[in-house]
Amino acid sequence: MSNTHVREYVAHWAGVTGAERVEVVSAADDARLVQEALAAGELLPAGDGNYYSRSYFKDVARTEERTVVATSDEADKGVYNNWKPASEMKPKLIELMTGASAGKTMYVIPYLMSPKGSPLEKFAAGVELTDNINVVLQMIRMSRVGVEYINDLGDNFVKAVHVTGDLPNLGQGTPDDKRNFVTVADERTILHFGSSYGGNALLGKIAHGLRQGAYDGWKNGFLVEQFMLLGITDKETGAKYNICGGFPSASGKTNLAMTLAPDALGDRYYVEFYGDDIAWIWVDEDGVLRGFNPENGVFGVAKDTNEKTNPTAIDSIKPGVGAIFTNVAYNEKTQEVWWEGRGDKPTDLDGWLDWKGERIADRPAEEADAPWAHPNSRFTTTLANVPNVAKDFEDPAGVEIHGIIFGGRTRDREPLIRAINDVAEGVYDGLTLGAEATAATDGLEGVLRYDPMSMRPFMSYSEADYAQHWLDVIGAAKEKPVFAHVNWFQRGDDGRFLWPGYRENLRPLLWLMQYKNGEVKGVETPVGVIPAREELNLDGLDEQALADLDTILTIDKARWQQEMGFREKHLAQFDGLPEAIWEAHRRVAEALDKS
Numbered sequence: 250m251s252n253t254h255v256r257e258y259v260a261h262w263a264g265v266t267g268a269e270r271v272e273v274v275s276a277a278d279d280a281r282l283v284q285e286a287l288a289a290g291e292l293l294p295a296g297d298g299n300y301y302s303r304s305y306f307k308d309v310a311r312t313e314e315r316t317v318v319a320t321s322d323e324a325d326k327g328v329y330n331n332w333k334p335a336s337e338m339k340p341k342l343i344e345l346m347t348g349a350s351a352g353k354t355m356y357v358i359p360y361l362m363s364p365k366g367s368p369l370e371k372f373a374a375g376v377e378l379t380d381n382i383n384v385v386l387q388m389i390r391m392s393r394v395g396v397e398y399i400n401d402l403g404d405n406f407v408k409a410v411h412v413t414g415d416l417p418n419l420g421q422g423t424p425d426d427k428r429n430f431v432t433v434a435d436e437r438t439i440l441h442f443g444s445s446y447g448g449n450a451l452l453g454k455i456a457h458g459l460r461q462g463a464y465d466g467w468k469n470g471f472l473v474e475q476f477m478l479l480g481i482t483d484k485e486t487g488a489k490y491n492i493c494g495g496f497p498s499a500s501g502k503t504n505l506a507m508t509l510a511p512d513a514l515g516d517r518y519y520v521e522f523y524g525d526d527i528a529w530i531w532v533d534e535d536g537v538l539r540g541f542n543p544e545n546g547v548f549g550v551a552k553d554t555n556e557k558t559n560p561t562a563i564d565s566i567k568p569g570v571g572a573i574f575t576n577v578a579y580n581e582k583t584q585e586v587w588w589e590g591r592g593d594k595p596t597d598l599d600g601w602l603d604w605k606g607e608r609i610a611d612r613p614a615e616e617a618d619a620p621w622a623h624p625n626s627r628f629t630t631t632l633a634n635v636p637n638v639a640k641d642f643e644d645p646a647g648v649e650i651h652g653i654i655f656g657g658r659t660r661d662r663e664p665l666i667r668a669i670n671d672v673a674e675g676v677y678d679g680l681t682l683g684a685e686a687t688a689a690t691d692g693l694e695g696v697l698r699y700d701p702m703s704m705r706p707f708m709s710y711s712e713a714d715y716a717q718h719w720l721d722v723i724g725a726a727k728e729k730p731v732f733a734h735v736n737w738f739q740r741g742d743d744g745r746f747l748w749p750g751y752r753e754n755l756r757p758l759l760w761l762m763q764y765k766n767g768e769v770k771g772v773e774t775p776v777g778v779i780p781a782r783e784e785l786n787l788d789g790l791d792e793q794a795l796a797d798l799d800t801i802l803t804i805d806k807a808r809w810q811q812e813m814g815f816r817e818k819h820l821a822q823f824d825g826l827p828e829a830i831w832e833a834h835r836r837v838a839e840a841l842d843k844s
């Protein structure tokens with residue numbers, strides 16, 4: 250490795266962590282590393298050419314309260330970024346990491362969170378150091394990995410240090426919790442200690458691709474968001490629309506970006522996958538809003554993924570593609586994997602282990618109904634395995650963005666879709682995204698909370714500055730994107746979902762593009778424009794869905810008025826929020842009162 254800055258960085262942390270050896274890895278080393286992981290029992294075969302791993306049972310989700318953004322400027326303190334002074338966090342992490350990799354290999358993973366040659370490439374290079382071979386294998390699937398990405402960069406790379414720690418002895422969830430996940434954003438340094446779960450340990454993806462990226466984007470004029478990105482081509486007219494959007498973790502981004510293609514709605518539309526979790530967005534020299542997916546893989550929620558809900562995902566993890574399953578159920582005799590919603594539950598329990606590695610056949614009666622797979626169990630596969638990955642997904646110029654959507658799990662109030670034309674109202678809508686938290690976040694499943702633009706776990710600076718940055722970036726685009734709020738998760742009295750979701754979600758998106766083009770008018774409401782029933786393509790929807798449609802195309806005025814009060818309190822937390830956002834809030838509130 251010719252970059253002396255990287256060598257110095259590696260030598261420094263090898264000294265701190267006490268690692269026994271250092272090994273630089275590239276994607277080309279994958280097959281050998283897989284063999285080593287299998288030999289060490291860190292990975293198990295999952296059928297032919299796929300793999301299985303289990304993380305420690307108290308280490309299966311991102312841990313927000315242990316995640317901190319540190320800088321040397323207290324003005325960076327926000328409500329959700331858990332800001333701490335860098336001078337406090339750095340010594341703490343060095344102390345935790347000292348000697349903590351003794352006897353282990355320290356892998357050096359040079360990576361790029363961008364297509365090669367993009368205008369944002371200079372913010373995208375990093376070197377993750379990790380003492381965990383599973384993290385290496387997942388990083389190789391999730392990002393572009395190789396020494397060629399960093400040789401010529403000098404000191405311009407993110408330093409991302411991951412030390413697993415002694416997982417059974419970290420006091421997870423107790424007052425003496427030793428886990429600390431820190432992004433020192435103004436030093437472009439990431440220090441994560443105490444987890445091997447992907448969301449805490451794949452530093453290219455989560456800590457750099459989102460937190461560090463968002464900070465760099467704020468300082469340098471671009472947006473970094475927890476967004477999926479997809480393209481819809483109308484084969485009859487040849488028109489193509491690219492839509493990106495944020496839903497909180499485990500609320501449908503991967504499914505939306507993956508499941509719609511390629512024969513969506515009777516073969517008229519072709520839906521291409523660009524990304525399912527992160528988008529970097531900027532305005533180019535011609536004033537065009539553009540975006541790309543910085544990742545090279547998918548880290549998808551396994552639960553409920555099956556041939557019907559998401560055939561594309563099933564295809565992308567078929568035998569032989571090198572996918573890695575984490576924390577699903579595993580059969581140690583047949584090497585099969587299974588999760589809730591995969592299909593019929595195996596009736597022959599022989600060989601089946603649950604996500605904790607415990608034998609299902611030996612379960613005590615009171616645990617008989619417990620899930621076999623963890624609700625946040627995952628599959629990891631590279632983009633090249635996704636059948637509808639866009640041909641131009643690696644285009645360094647990205648794609649033009651026509652629409653920005655926000656959504657989440659909201660059991661009432663939020664209609665199927667409401668379109669928003671005004672930029673400030675669109676940004677306001679993102680900032681007031683309220684949804685139920687999911688199993689992707691430790692200990693919070695089902696809790697209703699606000700999650701601005703779905704970036705709450707990844708915020709790296711203050712919400713007021715974030716709002717202004719959004720107004721500035723979108724404001725600079727010559728043609729503004731249409732905004733929309735979507736909700737696939739409204740429930741009936743019996744708890745059923747009122748909308749069939751998954752592949753059917755193309756219908757409201759098509760309506761949105763027709764609306765942007767002026768082909769449909771929709772129905773004006775105080776909270777945006779919703780589809781008139783007859784404007785939606787309803788071909789082939791089942792009876793129940795047709796019967797439930799009126800409910801999800803209705804605005805519940807009283808419930809919305811109550812919501813405006815909650816929003817006011819939510820926004821009031823953010824000192825210095827741009828006046829344009831408050832004005833948008835007041836416009837919506839007044840329109841509701843008058844309606």
Ligand code: GDP
Nearest residue numbers: 498499500501502503504550552553737750751
């Ligand atoms: P992400 O974490 O935001 O990428 O969310 P995923 O797409 O992985 O979905 C998370 C969970 O929500 C999975 O269990 C999905 O099966 C489920 N899900 C995704 N889309 C829909 C939908 O349209 N309707 C319903 N009912 N569930 C969905």
Ligand code: PGA
Nearest residue numbers: 311448497498499526689
């Ligand atoms: P998700 O991605 O949003 O698809 O769940 C992983 C994460 O955010 O932890």
Ligand code: MN
Nearest residue numbers: 475498499526
């Ligand atoms: Mn995510």
Ligand code: MN
Nearest residue numbers: 502503525549
């Ligand atoms: Mn996802």
